């Protein structure tokens with residue numbers, strides 16, 4: 537009895553002291569209400585990506601602060617979809633979808649989260665270079681929007697396995713499917729993914 541209550545007390549204290557510093561649910565719900573159509577794909581998607589990213593981070597032996605950051609930034613990485621969504625229910629877009637990362641950066645900076653903001657801005661595909669933005673005339677600022685820190689790379693890597701489209705929401709894509717999708721944007725994109733996969737994957 538004494539042992540049980542001591543254990544419970546310790547677990548409660550640990551949970552209270554090691555929980556996320558950023559209340560990402562409060563931020564998500566303020567920008568994307570749970571009764572909005574987009575919430576139904578946003579939440580499953582970010583949960584799948586965050587779980588995958590945390591599994592990678594644990595395999596690599598990242599420390600508790602890094603794990604906590606990945607949890608928070610993973611849950612918030614796509615918050616910019618609110619700025620590109622159209623007025624119609626479901627998946628219609630007001631701004632080109634590719635703007636959601638940059639729009640997410642603005643939202644998270646305004647929330648006082650500059651490091652999380654960089655994850656949002658840099659997470660699309662394996663990142664977008666200034667040269668690609670120029671060449672493809674993308675509606676983005678002309679600078680490298682490419683994952684830099686290990687945490688940014690892990691979240692971007694995890695994101696490649698999960699789609700936001702309703703039909704694929706709960707399915708982890710295969711490595712070959714990701715390679716094929718990235719190949720449409722050039723061999724250099726596939727190479728970045730393969731480098732990440734060697735570093736972060738489980739030898740699939």
Ligand SMILES: [Fe+2]
Nearest residue numbers: 585613614695
């Ligand atoms: Fe995502």
